[in-house]
Amino acid sequence: MTHVVLQKLNKVYPGTTQAAVQDMHLDIPSGQLVALLGPSGCGKTTTLKMIAGLIHPSSGDITFDGASVLPIPAERRGAVMVFQNYLLFPYMSVGQNVGFGLKMRGVPQKTINQKVIEMLELVKLPNIANRRPKQLSGGQQQRVALARALITAPKVLLLDEPLSNLDAHLRDEMRELILSIQRQLGVTMIFVTHDQEEAVLLANQIALIFEGVLQQYAPPDVFYRQPISERAARFFGGVNFIAGTRRGDRVTTALGDFVFNPAGKDSAPEGAVTLTIRPEQIVLQPADTRNSIAGRIRARIYVGTYTRYKIVLNDGSEIEATRPGDVGSLEEGDAVRLAFPEDRIWVVAQR
Amino acid sequence: MWWERWRIAVMLAPTLLIIVVLFFGSLGYGFIQSLGYQPNIGNYSISLDAYSTVMFSERYSEQFWRGLRLTFFVSLASTAIAAGLAIACALLLRQTFVGKRVATFLFQLNLPVPHLVIAIGIIFLFSNSGLLARAAAQMGWISAPSDFPVLVRDTEGISIILAYLWKEIPFFGIIVLAILQSVGEDYEDLARSLGANGWQRFRYVILPLIMPGLLSSSIIVFAFTFGTYEVPKLLGVRFPEMLPVMALEFFLNPDLNARAEGMALSMIIAVIVLALVVVYMWISDRAIRQT
Ligand SMILES: Nc1ncnc2c1ncn2[C@@H]1O[C@H](COP(=O)(O)OP(=O)(O)O)[C@@H](O)[C@H]1O
Numbered sequence: 001m002t003h004v005v006l007q008k009l010n011k012v013y014p015g016t017t018q019a020a021v022q023d024m025h026l027d028i029p030s031g032q033l034v035a036l037l038g039p040s041g042c043g044k045t046t047t048l049k050m051i052a053g054l055i056h057p058s059s060g061d062i063t064f065d066g067a068s069v070l071p072i073p074a075e076r077r078g079a080v081m082v083f084q085n086y087l088l089f090p091y092m093s094v095g096q097n098v099g100f101g102l103k104m105r106g107v108p109q110k111t112i113n114q115k116v117i118e119m120l121e122l123v124k125l126p127n128i129a130n131r132r133p134k135q136l137s138g139g140q141q142q143r144v145a146l147a148r149a150l151i152t153a154p155k156v157l158l159l160d161e162p163l164s165n166l167d168a169h170l171r172d173e174m175r176e177l178i179l180s181i182q183r184q185l186g187v188t189m190i191f192v193t194h195d196q197e198e199a200v201l202l203a204n205q206i207a208l209i210f211e212g213v214l215q216q217y218a219p220p221d222v223f224y225r226q227p228i229s230e231r232a233a234r235f236f237g238g239v240n241f242i243a244g245t246r247r248g249d250r251v252t253t254a255l256g257d258f259v260f261n262p263a264g265k266d267s268a269p270e271g272a273v274t275l276t277i278r279p280e281q282i283v284l285q286p287a288d289t290r291n292s293i294a295g296r297i298r299a300r301i302y303v304g305t306y307t308r309y310k311i312v313l314n315d316g317s318e319i320e321a322t323r324p325g326d327v328g329s330l331e332e333g334d335a336v337r338l339a340f341p342e343d344r345i346w347v348v349a350q351r
Numbered sequence: 352m353w354w355e356r357w358r359i360a361v362m363l364a365p366t367l368l369i370i371v372v373l374f375f376g377s378l379g380y381g382f383i384q385s386l387g388y389q390p391n392i393g394n395y396s397i398s399l400d401a402y403s404t405v406m407f408s409e410r411y412s413e414q415f416w417r418g419l420r421l422t423f424f425v426s427l428a429s430t431a432i433a434a435g436l437a438i439a440c441a442l443l444l445r446q447t448f449v450g451k452r453v454a455t456f457l458f459q460l461n462l463p464v465p466h467l468v469i470a471i472g473i474i475f476l477f478s479n480s481g482l483l484a485r486a487a488a489q490m491g492w493i494s495a496p497s498d499f500p501v502l503v504r505d506t507e508g509i510s511i512i513l514a515y516l517w518k519e520i521p522f523f524g525i526i527v528l529a530i531l532q533s534v535g536e537d538y539e540d541l542a543r544s545l546g547a548n549g550w551q552r553f554r555y556v557i558l559p560l561i562m563p564g565l566l567s568s569s570i571i572v573f574a575f576t577f578g579t580y581e582v583p584k585l586l587g588v589r590f591p592e593m594l595p596v597m598a599l600e601f602f603l604n605p606d607l608n609a610r611a612e613g614m615a616l617s618m619i620i621a622v623i624v625l626a627l628v629v630v631y632m633w634i635s636d637r638a639i640r641q642t
């Protein structure tokens with residue numbers, strides 16, 4: 001159980017001017033599972049490697065339980081990294097791979113062998129210690145890599161894209177395994193991903209990063225309800241954005257006025273804002289006309305568990321709404337009313 | 352189609368045929384000659400006389416056994432030292448530093464230079480009248496250039512080893528560099544985060560990763576140094592002399608009977624190299640498995 005804090009962390013690679021990581025401030029309580037999420041090249045791996053000690057920050061500090069770890073070299077820092085492509089040593093057996101960290105610490109071979117068996121059981125792969133990495137499937141290699149990291153009893157486990165290389169059905173299995181190990185061992189875990197779904201599935205807290213700058217640090221559901229910016233909303237699959245002006249709890253747009261309920265946390269200052277609402281929160285054919293506008297269905301896309309409607313509004317703009325299941329009464333070309341429930345509207349500052 | 356399965360084999364067949372004919376043809380022809388079968392000078396009988404003459408006769412035996420020892424020493428030393436130094440150079444060249452491109456270019460500069468030219472360079476640099484000897488005398492480290500230690504045409508084959516090192520270090524070096532580049536640094540980073548210190552990362556990560564490529568290239572280098580005569584002919588002494596030079600002298604001998612002895616000696620060299628390659632591969636294979 002280790003409490004990890006990144007303080008004003010910066011990294012400028014030699015020969016570059018743009019910081020790969022900029023003033024990163026992140027507090028990761030012990031025993032948490034935190035995702036560093038962002039598009040490719042935003043500085044996730046750089047941040048992870050700085051925590052591991054494999055890259056030196058240009059400035060700022062990293063503390064474990066309050067003490068700076070920057071003077072401690074990677075091999076003694078206890079922040080173990082699991083790489084995206086597993087990187088099992090091809091010239092070693094599975095057991096030797098798992099025991100590697102203990103061997104480096106000079107632990108007697110007998111103890112190592114016992115621990116290897118324990119660890120392989122922990123990742124639900126008993127009896128494969130004598131196999132070669134080549135003989136394993138991708139999912140099995142991933143679990144061996146996990147066992148190899150866990151055997152050293154790390155203070156912090158760092159995972160690079162832990163689910164991205166797995167098939168859909170293996171993702172669920174791996175996700176549950178990681179969560180159960182995390183609960184069992186209580187180890188602080190930080191993982192990197194470019195896939196918001198992966199982050200939402202696994203993390204207690206998500207740190208959203210764009211171009212090396214931390215945008216928002218919050219539990220997964222907050223990114224759906226209260227994204228910090230239009231870009232953050234788009235990253236989490238938001239598609240409906242309407243420009244307007246905020247005055248108090250009222251947003252005036254070209255389509256009319258909307259009343260919204262800022263729900264404690266204030267999102268944007270008065271003035272130019274962007275109103276956003278998730279497709280699944282829009283109510284089609286509402287009972288009353290509060291906060292509602294008129295439109296016409298341009299396209300109806302049946303996705304199985306839900307149906308997507310692309311709706312053209314009065315000013316020619318388009319909005320997307322979804323309904324669970326197949327509620328068959330709306331067809332392409334139909335006129336509809338759509339209401340934005342006050343507590344589902346979210347406004348962000350216009351850039 | 353049955354034909355599909357055979358297609359690649361059929362396409363390779365002509366090339367393989369030529370290789371096989373050349374390999375067994377030349378070995379077979381050489382072997383027959385080494386048995387003394389030379390119809391052009393009226394020798395139709397065959398015997399192992401040439402072999403026993405080379406190895407055990409009063410005239411040649413000491414030359415042969417001393418030569419064998421020297422050949423082993425030179426080949427082993429130059430292969431092992433070149434491999435070791437090449438690893439060190441490759442690990443340095445892999446880092447990021449000022450002048451990396453120039454350094455890498457200079458490191459590989461010797462690759463296309465023929466061995467003969469390198470041998471002459473060694474004489475120019477290291478002989479008693481060479482550049483280093485004169486420089487050392489100028490600096491007052493030795494009183495006269497002739498006091499410079501005998502490094503060229505010495506009985507231990509030092510200058511031969513130097514020439515081979517000069518040439519083979521870049522050869523090993525580019526192979527190791529290429530492997531390191533294709534492997535990347537992730538394995539080392541991983542080992543580091545699992546607790547491996549610098550030496551352990553070298554011993555348990557870098558070495559096993561480069562070993563297969565290093566082993567096969569050292570077989571090439573060893574076989575080459577064991578069987579070629581240019582460098583030892585120029586830089587060696589008359590006694591002891593390396594076996595390939597001894598074989599060459601049999602061939603240059605106007606006495607046509609010496610032809611059989613030259614061939615016998617060449618066969619011995621070939622058999623030793625082949626046997627060593629087999630043993631070497633067997634050992635290295637086991638070593639890799641047991642890492
Ligand atoms: N060794 C390096 N030298 C220079 N720039 C680098 C280096 N490694 C990464 N970068 C740059 O830093 C930025 C962040 O990279 P990275 O941390 O790998 O992003 P991510 O893991 O989020 O895809 C990118 O613009 C990348 O090009």
Ligand SMILES: [Mg+2]
Binds near residue numbers: 041046
């Ligand atoms: Mg990355």
